Every structure is written in structure tokens, then in C-alpha cells.
Amino acid sequence: MPVQDADTRRRNFAEVTLGFDLAAARREAERCLLCAAPDCVPACPVHIDIPAFIEQIGRKDIHAAYRALSESTLLPAICGRVCPQENQCEGACVVGRGLDPVAIGRLERFVGDQAIIEQWHEQPHIEPNGRKVAVVGSGPAGMACAADLAKAGCAVTIYEALHKPGGVLRYGIPEFRLPAHVLDGEYAHLQRLGVRIECNTLVGRLFSLQQLRAEMGFDAVFVGTGAGTPRFMNIPGESLNGVLSANELLTRCNLMQASDFPAHDTPLDLGRRVVVIGAGNTAMDALRLSLRLGAEEVHCLYRRGREECPARVEELQHAEEEGVEFHWLSAPTELLGDEQGAVAGLRCQRMELGESDASGRRRPMPLAGRDFEFAADMVVYAIGTDPNPILGQTSPLALDERGYIAADADLATSLQGVFAGGDIVTGSATVIQAMGAGRQAAASICRYLCLRDSAEIYRKQPPATGLFGLAEGERNFLRLREAMP
Amino acid sequence: MTTEHQQAGPAAAASARRFPILAREDYSDASFMLEIGDQPLARAARAGQFVIVMLTENGERIPLTLADFDPAQGTFRLVIQAVGKTTRQMQAQCHPGTTLYSVAGPMGEPSRIGHARKLICVGGGLGVAPIFPQARAHQRAGTRVFGVLGFRSAARVFWEDRFRAVCEELVLCTDDGSAGIQGLVTLGMDQVLARHPDCDAVIAIGPPVMMRACAEFTRPRGIATTVSLNPIMVDGTGMCGGCRVRVDERIQFACVDGPDFDGHKVDFDDLMNRQRRFRTQEAQALQKWSDSCRLHG
Numbered sequence A: 001m002p003v004q005d006a007d008t009r010r011r012n013f014a015e016v017t018l019g020f021d022l023a024a025a026r027r028e029a030e031r032c033l034l035c036a037a038p039d040c041v042p043a044c045p046v047h048i049d050i051p052a053f054i055e056q057i058g059r060k061d062i063h064a065a066y067r068a069l070s071e072s073t074l075l076p077a078i079c080g081r082v083c084p085q086e087n088q089c090e091g092a093c094v095v096g097r098g099l100d101p102v103a104i105g106r107l108e109r110f111v112g113d114q115a116i117i118e119q120w121h122e123q124p125h126i127e128p129n130g131r132k133v134a135v136v137g138s139g140p141a142g143m144a145c146a147a148d149l150a151k152a153g154c155a156v157t158i159y160e161a162l163h164k165p166g167g168v169l170r171y172g173i174p175e176f177r178l179p180a181h182v183l184d185g186e187y188a189h190l191q192r193l194g195v196r197i198e199c200n201t202l203v204g205r206l207f208s209l210q211q212l213r214a215e216m217g218f219d220a221v222f223v224g225t226g227a228g229t230p231r232f233m234n235i236p237g238e239s240l241n242g243v244l245s246a247n248e249l250l251t252r253c254n255l256m257q258a259s260d261f262p263a264h265d266t267p268l269d270l271g272r273r274v275v276v277i278g279a280g281n282t283a284m285d286a287l288r289l290s291l292r293l294g295a296e297e298v299h300c301l302y303r304r305g306r307e308e309c310p311a312r313v314e315e316l317q318h319a320e321e322e323g324v325e326f327h328w329l330s331a332p333t334e335l336l337g338d339e340q341g342a343v344a345g346l347r348c349q350r351m352e353l354g355e356s357d358a359s360g361r362r363r364p365m366p367l368a369g370r371d372f373e374f375a376a377d378m379v380v381y382a383i384g385t386d387p388n389p390i391l392g393q394t395s396p397l398a399l400d401e402r403g404y405i406a407a408d409a410d411l412a413t414s415l416q417g418v419f420a421g422g423d424i425v426t427g428s429a430t431v432i433q434a435m436g437a438g439r440q441a442a443a444s445i446c447r448y449l450c451l452r453d454s455a456e457i458y459r460k461q462p463p464a465t466g467l468f469g470l471a472e473g474e475r476n477f478l479r480l481r482e483a484m485p
Numbered sequence B: 001m002t003t004e005h006q007q008a009g010p011a012a013a014a015s016a017r018r019f020p021i022l023a024r025e026d027y028s029d030a031s032f033m034l035e036i037g038d039q040p041l042a043r044a045a046r047a048g049q050f051v052i053v054m055l056t057e058n059g060e061r062i063p064l065t066l067a068d069f070d071p072a073q074g075t076f077r078l079v080i081q082a083v084g085k086t087t088r089q090m091q092a093q094c095h096p097g098t099t100l101y102s103v104a105g106p107m108g109e110p111s112r113i114g115h116a117r118k119l120i121c122v123g124g125g126l127g128v129a130p131i132f133p134q135a136r137a138h139q140r141a142g143t144r145v146f147g148v149l150g151f152r153s154a155a156r157v158f159w160e161d162r163f164r165a166v167c168e169e170l171v172l173c174t175d176d177g178s179a180g181i182q183g184l185v186t187l188g189m190d191q192v193l194a195r196h197p198d199c200d201a202v203i204a205i206g207p208p209v210m211m212r213a214c215a216e217f218t219r220p221r222g223i224a225t226t227v228s229l230n231p232i233m234v235d236g237t238g239m240c241g242g243c244r245v246r247v248d249e250r251i252q253f254a255c256v257d258g259p260d261f262d263g264h265k266v267d268f269d270d271l272m273n274r275q276r277r278f279r280t281q282e283a284q285a286l287q288k289w290s291d292s293c294r295l296h297g
């Protein structure tokens, strides 16, 4: 995969990885063995039929490849870019046992990008079924759920708290990894399915979950509000100026475009020597964004080692190439300030790895007498997030012991007719897992509403007579037939 | 492949809410009121809550307290002090017939109402309008409400009649004595307490120095004191942590845990320091905007 040269890209906002062209995509597709019982498919959280779509690329029928992808994913152009493929599909690919695995993500991105350029959209004939469903949150979980319900004939409205849709894809992941036009392309698709998107709507405050069902006429609700609340460490000095969460840094730059201040009004107090605490995807984004904004030095502190770094391998490599300095096995104990109340540095501890903890990772332990100080005029926290408290505060929704929404195997919550999925149920995960949860919830909602995939069932049916003995998940042949040209 | 139903999609997808400005009133050369129409927001608003406003698509998200709301009319009001780039631009551009790019809310936990028997509501500067809905809600809940309002001078006084309608007594305090008594709001509080020593709660909204002074005034007297904090915010949904404040030695997010907090437990130095975070950028934005106004007349 061609990329922009590290010295050039570390100062610009253009996308780092340049896409395949058709010839390169076909060359890569040729490497796939088209396994009869492929290992890659079960390793993809939404079980994309990987050999099927790759085979179509080999045949130069990119539209057919897109149709194969659309069976399972709504956002190929996005997942192809941001999935941690090395732990998922590509990590399981048989070719990868001896050579580099087939670049499944990049092929998927290639097809997704072609679909946006060519304006393909897999659009079945939609027979309205008279049911109204509300989706709270417009991240990947909400989008996927809305799309599937719209295809099933429901009138779907997405409510989003911010002024633009997309969730983390909009406010978190930066332009150089996921260009805004790709996101806009995928949203346009959603709108073509007839989904309404109402921004500026903070559910729980403007109206409650109960009101959606009792007063606003929604038959079911899906909650996909993400795990957005940034964590701090509760060490001295955290409220000094120049200390902020990665979410704030990324939101100011991606959603509010502070990098273009003062043409855009939102300011940013970027430092010259930036330290980011943490080494996940969020940290990588904060590090690489700081470089592009013009910081002179960008450092990463992580309490475990490089092996344990949870970021996508590609992001870590890119950050290293671009000149981010990594300090493994280091953790701050205190932030130091100057007379103006701004941050001037950190006091840190060296760590070593001890026994494995519950998550199976080795627990970092401080090494006595190995404290050191580190100068910094901006400190960014990227040490994870907690669930947003608003829906818990404003409804009787049952939460689990960590504060996430409790949901059963069908993603049903404790409130009747309310389903939930994505980061707000699992804790921070991945885009494709959130999307998978959205689709699973859509299927559960269809069952809950007694909507079956046949024209008969699209009419409102009282629950008791809704089933007709048909098997779950069968295809709607009527719909497919009507959708034919 | 497309059918009529599908072609109706994109049109149906456009949001219905528009946030029109219906009325405006200027209270001085620096403060003005906007009345905005939005049925869902007017219906949901509770005393103590705020909204996040964007004037234009490239604008900043700024928090403003709901100074009044009328569910029957479907309107709400904001009272704005023109202090920097965005608020001055609103002063210049927001007139009846125009719309705001976005208004999100109501945000924050509603104020606790009905816990006090005799309550002093203290408002100073940009805190005068925000305390009005609280005074009214308490009065409606059967609490006896006493008002103490601080202004720079008589020329800046507004809403005196509205406060008189909900307050049993109202003390105006001005820096120069041109209206009411001359002195700080703590002097006004002292006067109210002299007549009503059994007041059991205080709510103070205004600049941090004023809220701190009120909290220090009531601390030795043991009167429960609520303050409404105004740190710099971005999203207002608990997602960025920019609005974090220290209360009782713990980090709290003002937009979801507040904005009301126990005034005796708030670290005001911390709040004031954090409010200065963007001094340089704010001056730069204001300068650039003033220059462009001069250029275009």
C-alpha cells in the first residue's frame, strides 16, 4: 500500500495511506487463495464473505464486489481504513502464515471508495411497515441499526447530540486517517434510505427515553451513545491549563476545526512540547495530530511496553516513522505547573511488568527509586473512557456495575422496547464491533416488532399472530424481486 | 432501481428545527436578550439548565443559561453579555427574522427546587438573568424568596419588575450607588439576613469572584450555598472534559454533574485559572473580528 512520505505527511492533514488503484487491487486480490473454508471470515466481527468480494475484484467487477460486501457491512470505506485487521481478518488469513497476509482491509477500502465515487448504493425496494423507531446516537452502531431498520420498512429517526452526525468517526478519528468526505459519502447513503437525522438533540435532556415511546409514538428505541466520557488519573496538577483529554483535543480539531483558527472560532492552546499519556488508537491520533498542528516535539508515555500497546499496528508504525518519541514503561505521578497556572512538566515513575491481571495483560508495577521529571507544556490524557452518565441519570435504565447499559444476548435493555449496543454496552471497542452490534439490535427490534422479512409481515400485525411459522432470518424474495430492474 | 419512496428520502432527512430569533431587547450597550422559538426546548427546559449555541457553522459552541422559557408559546430567552468575539458578533447580527445555526440543550442537571423555606437569590453581572428562573421556580414551589442583584450602575439594571414579582424583598446593589445601595452583593445579603436571620439557603450566580465572596460570607453562618459554575465548555455532553472543575477535591464535569455545585466545596482558584486558558487566542479572535467590521463598515 503506497503511503505519503513520513517527512511530508507529518506536517499535513492529507490522508496518510494512499489507496490502491485497480491494477494494484487486482494484484493483491490474486494473492488470495479463495479458501473453501476460509479462516479470515470467522475472524471478522461481521463475517464478511471475504473470498467472495476478493474474487470479484479479480474479475474486475468492482460493483459485484461491493454488493458482496454490502451483504454484511454498511461502511466498507470506513472499516477498510480503521479496523485493527491484524487482530481480525488479516490476523487469521492462511497466506499470513508464511508471507504477508492478504491486505483484506485495503481491498475493502478500495471497493468502498469506488462505491462512493460511482455513487453505488445497494438499495432494496422498501415497503413501509408503519412502524417508527428512534435511534439515539449517530456513531457506527446507530448508523448500522438505522440502515437495517430502514431497509426493513421502518420510519427511522436518528437523534444526535452534536451538530454533526458520525460519533467518534466525526469528532475523534482525524482527517489524515479518515477523510470527512468518506464519512459524508456513507451518511448520504443512509439518508437515501429515508433515515431522518436530527442533530442538536441530547436525548435524556430534550426528552427522555420513556417519552420517546410513550409520547412521541416510537415503537422501539435503539441506544448507541458510545463510551464518550474521558478518564483522568486524579493525580495532582490535572486542572492546570494545557492539560486536556484527547477527546477535547480531537474534538476541537476535527469537529470544530480549531486547526483553522481564527477562520473557525474555536481556539486551541497547542504546546511546543506535547506529552500524550496512553498508547491506544486515541493516543496515536492525538500524537500524530499534534505533530501536524506544528508541535516541535511529541512524546508518548505508556505504563506498559511496546508489545502491550493496544493501538493498531499500522498507527504505531506510522507514529514512529513520523517522529513521535515513545517512552515505554513510564507513568506520571504528578503534573507540575508554573506561576501562571499552566503545565510545565510531569513527574514520572519507571515501571516493570509483573503478574498477568484479569485482562491477561501483565500488570505494570512501579520501580522504586526510578522517578524522573519530564518537561512539557501540553499534556494530553488518552487513558480510556467511561460511559456517558446522561441516560442513566434521566431514565430507570439498568446499568452494569461499571455504569454501562446492561443488555441481554438480544441487546434488549431493562426498559421495554429499548435496545442498546456499541461502546455504551461493551465499553470502548472498535468501529466494526459497534456496527455489528447495531445490526444485531436491528434484527432483535424486527423480531420485537414482529416484522418478518416478507411482504405479508410488513403490515402491522398484533404480536400474537405475527409469526406464521416462518424461519428467522429468511430472505425476502418478494422484496428482491421487486427491486430487480 | 429507485422508486418514488426512495426519492423522497433526502428531502425527508432534513432537520425540522430552525431556531428563529423572534424578539430582541437591549438592556445596555453590553447586554441584550434574545427570544428564540423552539417548541421541544421550551417544553423541556428547567431552571438551572443551559444551552449550547452556535451562531454560524464555523462558529464556536458557547454555553448560555436559559434565562426564561415559555412552554405554552414554545419560546425561550437568553440574556447575553457581549464580552468577546462570539457574543459581540451575536450582538451585531442577531435580530428578529434571523436564525441561529444550532442550539443544543437543555443541558446540565436542573436545579433542586423546594428544599428551602427562606431563600436568598444572589445575581451579579451576567448571573442576573440566569438566576431568574430559579427564583421563580422556588417561589412557585412555596419558598419565600429574597433577591439581591448586583449591577455596575443604574443604567445596567434590567428585569427589576420581573424579580419584584417573585421576590418578597429585592435589594439592588450598584458599584456607584446610582440604584439601590452602594456596595457589593454581600452587603445586600447582610441586610437581608439582618431582617431575616432564619434564611436557610442561598443561591449565587455571577462571576467567580462574586460567587466565592458569597460562599465565604455564608460559610461561617452555616447557610447552604449553591453556585452555578461557568467553565469553558465545548460539547456540553460530558465527552471532552474541558469543563472539569474541582469540587470537594474531586474532578466533576460541570456540563453533566452541574452546573450547580455546593459553593462551600468549590475550588474557585482552579475555576478562575482555567477560565483564563485561552486569553491570547480570545484577544486575537476579537481583534480580527473588530478589524473585519471596520473594513466592511
Ligand SMILES: Cc1cc2nc3c(=O)[nH]c(=O)nc-3n(C[C@H](O)[C@H](O)[C@H](O)COP(=O)(O)OP(=O)(O)OC[C@H]3O[C@@H](n4cnc5c(N)ncnc54)[C@H](O)[C@@H]3O)c2cc1C
Residues within 6 Å of the ligand: A082, A083, A084, A136, A137, A138, A139, A140, A141, A142, A159, A160, A161, A162, A165, A166, A167, A168, A169, A172, A173, A201, A202, A203, A204, A224, A225, A226, A227, A228, A250, A281, A282, A283, A285, A312, A388, A390, A391, A421, A422, A423, A424, A428, A429, A430, A431, A432, A434, B237
Ligand atoms: C480517537 C479514537 C480513535 C479510534 N480509532 C479506532 C480505529 O482506528 N479502529 C477502530 O475500529 N476503532 C477505533 N476507535 C473506537 C471506535 O471509534 C468506537 O468503538 C466506535 O466509534 C463506537 O461506536 P458507537 O456507535 O458505539 O459510539 P460513538 O461513535 O461514540 O457514537 C455515539 C454518538 O452518540 C451521541 N450521543 C451520546 N449521548 C447522546 C444522547 N444522550 N443523545 C443523543 N446523542 C448522544 C454522541 O454525540 C456520539 O455522536 C477509536 C476511538 C477513538 C475515540
Ligand SMILES: Cc1cc2nc3c(=O)[nH]c(=O)nc-3n(C[C@H](O)[C@H](O)[C@H](O)COP(=O)(O)OP(=O)(O)OC[C@H]3O[C@@H](n4cnc5c(N)ncnc54)[C@H](O)[C@@H]3O)c2cc1C
Residues within 6 Å of the ligand: B050, B060, B061, B062, B063, B064, B065, B066, B067, B079, B080, B081, B082, B083, B084, B085, B086, B087, B088, B126, B129, B130, B229, B230, B231, B232, B233, B234, B259, B274, B275, B276, B282, B283, B286
Ligand atoms: C453553564 C454556563 C452558562 C453561561 N451562561 C451565560 C449567560 O446566560 N449569559 C452570558 O452572557 N454568558 C454566559 N456564559 C458565559 C459565556 O458562555 C461566555 O461569555 C462566552 O462563551 C464568551 O464567548 P466570546 O467568544 O464572546 O468571548 P471570548 O473572548 O471567547 O471569552 C470571554 C470569556 O468567556 C469565557 N469563555 C470563552 N469561551 C467559552 C466557552 N466555550 N464556554 C464557556 N466560557 C467561555 C472565557 O473564560 C473568557 O474569559 C455561561 C457560561 C457557562 C459555562
Ligand code: SF4
Residues within 6 Å of the ligand: A043, A044, A045, A046, A047, A048, A050, A073, A079, A080, A083, A085, A088, A089, A090, A104, A105, A108, A432
Ligand atoms: S470489516 Fe474489518 S475485520 Fe471485517 S473484513 Fe473488513 S477490515 Fe476485516
Ligand code: SF4
Residues within 6 Å of the ligand: A031, A032, A033, A034, A035, A038, A039, A040, A041, A050, A051, A092, A093, A094, A095, A102, A104
Ligand atoms: S484466509 Fe486469506 S487466502 Fe483464505 S480466503 Fe481469506 S483472505 Fe483469502
Ligand code: FES
Residues within 6 Å of the ligand: B232, B233, B234, B235, B236, B237, B238, B239, B240, B241, B242, B243, B244, B253, B254, B255, B256
Ligand atoms: S463541556 Fe465537554 S465535557 Fe463538559
